[in-house]
Amino acid sequence: MGETFQEGAGADFDLSQFYQIFFEEAGENLDQMEHMLLDLDLEKADDEELNGIFRCAHSIKGGAATFGFSDVAELTHQMESLLDRLRRHELQPIPQMVDVLLESADASRSLLARHQAGAQDEPPSTAHLVKRISELAAGMVPAQDAPVMAPKPQSPPPSATIAQAAPAAPSAPAGAAGPRRLQVRIGPLDRIEQADAIKELFRDIPGLGSISDLPSDDAAARLFAVETSSTDSDLLDLFAFHVAKEQVQITAVSAGPDASSSASKPVHDDLRLDSEVATGPADEAYGFFKNAPGSPGGDAAHAIQAIEPASAVTRIAPKAATEAKAGSQAQMESTTIRVAVNKVDQLINLVGELVITQAMLAQNSLGLDSAEHQQLLAGLADLDRNTRDLQESVMSIRMIPMSIVFSRFPRMLRDLANKLGKKVDLVTLGEATELDKGLVEKITDPLTHLVRNSGDHGIEMPAERLAKGKPEHGTITLSASHQGGSIVIEVKDDGKGLSREKILSKARERGMDVSDQMSDADVWQLIFAPGFSTAEVVTDVSGRGVGMDVVKRNIAALNGTVEIDSSEGFGTKVSVRLPLTLAIMDGMSVGVDEEVYILPLSSVVESFQVNPDDVNTVAQGSQLVKVRDEYMPVIALERIFQVPRLDPQKSSTIMVVVEADGNRVALLVDELLGQHQVVVKNLESNYRKVPNVSGATILGDGRVALILDIGGLVRRARH
Amino acid sequence: MQSILAVDDSPSMRKMVSFTLAGAGYHVVEAVDGQDALEKAQTHNIDLVLADQNMPRLDGIGLTRKLREDPKFKTIPILILTTESSDQMKQAGKAAGATGWLVKPFDPNRLIEVIKKVIR
Numbered sequence: 138m139g140e141t142f143q144e145g146a147g148a149d150f151d152l153s154q155f156y157q158i159f160f161e162e163a164g165e166n167l168d169q170m171e172h173m174l175l176d177l178d179l180e181k182a183d184d185e186e187l188n189g190i191f192r193c194a195h196s197i198k199g200g201a202a203t204f205g206f207s208d209v210a211e212l213t214h215q216m217e218s219l220l221d222r223l224r225r226h227e228l229q230p231i232p233q234m235v236d237v238l239l240e241s242a243d244a245s246r247s248l249l250a251r252h253q254a255g256a257q258d259e260p261p262s263t264a265h266l267v268k269r270i271s272e273l274a275a276g277m278v279p280a281q282d283a284p285v286m287a288p289k290p291q292s293p294p295p296s297a298t299i300a301q302a303a304p305a306a307p308s309a310p311a312g313a314a315g316p317r318r319l320q321v322r323i324g325p326l327d328r329i330e331q332a333d334a335i336k337e338l339f340r341d342i343p344g345l346g347s348i349s350d351l352p353s354d355d356a357a358a359r360l361f362a363v364e365t366s367s368t369d370s371d372l373l374d375l376f377a378f379h380v381a382k383e384q385v386q387i388t389a390v391s392a393g394p395d396a397s398s399s400a401s402k403p404v405h406d407d408l409r410l411d412s413e414v415a416t417g418p419a420d421e422a423y424g425f426f427k428n429a430p431g432s433p434g435g436d437a438a439h440a441i442q443a444i445e446p447a448s449a450v451t452r453i454a455p456k457a458a459t460e461a462k463a464g465s466q467a468q469m470e471s472t473t474i475r476v477a478v479n480k481v482d483q484l485i486n487l488v489g490e491l492v493i494t495q496a497m498l499a500q501n502s503l504g505l506d507s508a509e510h511q512q513l514l515a516g517l518a519d520l521d522r523n524t525r526d527l528q529e530s531v532m533s534i535r536m537i538p539m540s541i542v543f544s545r546f547p548r549m550l551r552d553l554a555n556k557l558g559k560k561v562d563l564v565t566l567g568e569a570t571e572l573d574k575g576l577v578e579k580i581t582d583p584l585t586h587l588v589r590n591s592g593d594h595g596i597e598m599p600a601e602r603l604a605k606g607k608p609e610h611g612t613i614t615l616s617a618s619h620q621g622g623s624i625v626i627e628v629k630d631d632g633k634g635l636s637r638e639k640i641l642s643k644a645r646e647r648g649m650d651v652s653d654q655m656s657d658a659d660v661w662q663l664i665f666a667p668g669f670s671t672a673e674v675v676t677d678v679s680g681r682g683v684g685m686d687v688v689k690r691n692i693a694a695l696n697g698t699v700e701i702d703s704s705e706g707f708g709t710k711v712s713v714r715l716p717l718t719l720a721i722m723d724g725m726s727v728g729v730d731e732e733v734y735i736l737p738l739s740s741v742v743e744s745f746q747v748n749p750d751d752v753n754t755v756a757q758g759s760q761l762v763k764v765r766d767e768y769m770p771v772i773a774l775e776r777i778f779q780v781p782r783l784d785p786q787k788s789s790t791i792m793v794v795v796e797a798d799g800n801r802v803a804l805l806v807d808e809l810l811g812q813h814q815v816v817v818k819n820l821e822s823n824y825r826k827v828p829n830v831s832g833a834t835i836l837g838d839g840r841v842a843l844i845l846d847i848g849g850l851v852r853r854a855r856h
Numbered sequence: 857m858q859s860i861l862a863v864d865d866s867p868s869m870r871k872m873v874s875f876t877l878a879g880a881g882y883h884v885v886e887a888v889d890g891q892d893a894l895e896k897a898q899t900h901n902i903d904l905v906l907a908d909q910n911m912p913r914l915d916g917i918g919l920t921r922k923l924r925e926d927p928k929f930k931t932i933p934i935l936i937l938t939t940e941s942s943d944q945m946k947q948a949g950k951a952a953g954a955t956g957w958l959v960k961p962f963d964p965n966r967l968i969e970v971i972k973k974v975i976r
């Protein structure tokens with residue numbers, strides 16, 4: 138035995154290589170925990186749910202302790218302790234527990250984020266959360282909360298029975314009267330403050346007894362003098378909120394009536410087991426069972442025999458096997474693999490190159506005689522089809538379901554509704570609809586804004602709703618669906634809707650050009666105007682308008698559009714339409730002499746042959762063109778990009794009107810070449826940032842064409 | 857080369873354990889929970905099982921019990937990884953037929969040390 142491994146292999150482990158996996162995993166666990174907590178029915182929480190939530194906290198704690206994130210381990214340990222008591226039905230879940238667990242999940246998330254970012258400064262304290270959790274776990278309802286909580290009547294009284302008035306005093310067994318004087322040694326501890334926490338916890342519990350410091354000869358341990366009538370195991374249960382039971386040693390100083398049995402020995406070394414445990418170091422970091430199969434020393438024959446007597450102990454074993462339902466997470470995991478995003482992006486890039494190569498081959502083969510090169514052309518046709526399929530499959534790797542975004546809203550709305558005293562139900566539809574990962578990350582903020590607006594300003598107060606004959610609970614519906622080559626995400630509420638009159642009067646006040654004849658759609662678009670959002674508007678005009686210009690700008694940056702539909706008194710619907718991916722874009726190619734530029738199709742409004750009479754030159758040579766009574770700046774691409782003219786006879790005679798941030802400019806070009814999908818290449822990472830250019834693409838003939846940054850061009854023209 | 861079946865529902869712990877064991881020259885088969893481990897144990901030659909206690913679907917002690925029902929796994933070492941070395945856990949582990957336990961968090965070197973004591 139043992140010939141195959143090298144002695145000392147792995148003596149120097151660098152655990153940091155596993156941090157990233159741990160961060161992701163912990164994040165998923167926290168999300169799942171939050172989700173399950175929000176779904177928890179406090180009246181009849183089932184074991185499977187409570188176990189699931191417990192397991193999330195347990196996993197995070199285990200990983201955090203292993204990888205050395207002690208602050209996270211400490212907090213999640215507290216959460217786990219509380220959840221452990223819940224799943225054992227020693228406590229009845231109450232809203233305060235859900236609240237503190239949600240807050241602790243948030244705190245764990247930010248602690249993890251700090252570790253991930255490598256922050257060195259003092260971490261935010263979680264002591265208040267730890268205290269609240271341990272109080273709740275000890276059966277106390279924090280003073281500021283209404284004492285609505287009652288112990289589960291049928292719950293078996295384990296260590297600490299819960300009573301409303303004198304909560305959580307680890308009760309001495311009936312008949313064990315009179316206080317005992319004990320010496321309690323806590324240690325060794327990494328952080329000695331943990332011992333202080335125990336002292337505070339002890340003092341916080343009325344009727345438990347007294348605790349005072351004793352001098353300790355060990356810097357890593359604390360010694361306390363304790364006077365109590367509670368049993369050792371109850372004390373251990375209590376201390377376990379802050380330290381491991383192995384770190385506690387209780388010694389009787391002067392024995393009370395029942396102390397003799399547990400005096401003068403570490404309590405965790407229970408007598409019953411001493412005979413069962415064979416070998417293992419003193420600190421019990423591991424151990425082997427005597428005569429167990431496979432244990433060192435005992436040969437196989439012995440081991441098999443040893444099973445028989447051992448099985449007699451089975452009746453004592455707790456019902457630990459949770460073999461029940463198939464955990465969907467575990468199943469999912471065995472069929473998925475975790476891949477770094479940059480690997481996927483590299484793959485997408487390579488496929489992009491392949492598409493271009495294929496397009497070049499296709500273009501070069503156009504002139505070939507089909508009879509003479511029949512096989513070659515058939516091969517090229519196959520290549521064409523396979524390339525397209527490949528591209529589609531590869532793009533789908535980056536696609537993730539919208540549920541990732543939607544899952545954050547139940548919590549957000551819960552908090553918002555609590556704060557505002559409103560009643561809001563959230564309905565989500567089309568959660569399985571997939572969207573490019575890059576887009577998902579960027580759409581989250583604008584969507585959050587829209588959902589918050591709906592909850593904050595759309596949905597009325599319960600009384601107001603009832604008075605209007607609406608159900609007390611407002612409903613916000615979030616939906617996602619594929620429509621053509623786009624994804625449409627809708628945020629719909631049944632609140633008070635937008636007021637046409639108020640928006641129009643507000644717009645007039647701000648000197649905007651509006652008329653009563655404007656269509657509803659045009660009126661709703663007004664709230665996207667920059668600066669339309671003021672605190673005043675928030676209260677006056679159904680509240681919409683808070684940063685809606687920012688929402689629109691962010692969505693436009695993704696080549697998307699926003700539309701509003703509203704009916705006063707009945708609600709509002711905001712529809713966001715996005716392309717499925719940022720890697721491929723619908724573009725319009727335009728030519729200036731030999732150069733080709735790509736305009737994002739979503740920004741193109743119209744194009745026309747220019748009439749020299751409509752162009753006016755104003756100050757400093759800048760030009761304006763009049764299009765249907767509207768003047769807009771002219772940008773000659775020839776000048777901006779300093780295109781050399783090979784043929785001096787040629788000149789730009791076509792204008793393409795483009796729009797960004799609600800402003801329009803006319804681009805002066807030589808010719809319109811066509812519309813097609815282009816594979817977007819990042820110019821910044823391959824070259825450097827170029828003004829007025831958002832990226833580049835490779836054309837079918839192998840040439841590079843720049844994709845214009847319409848937002849940048851419009852801003853340039855307006856300043 | 858001896859094979860170890862490493863069972864843990866936490867990907868990071870699983871990676872850490874298999875990296876450690878592979879570094880010490882063992883072949884590692886990973887399983888995501890007890891149920892998965894039961895299937896993997898049938899399709900691989902396993903010399904030792906290292907199982908987390910708390911897992912969905914089937915926990916470490918449940919896995920141990922099931923494995924011991926199969927004559928093939930009557931005598932191989934089965935170690936339970938646990939965050940608490942409580943008496944209750946030990947009773948249950950012993951009753952199920954586990955060989956021993958290892959408390960989390962543990963040092964990678966400690967893991968190898970323990971494994972070397974029991975693997976044949």
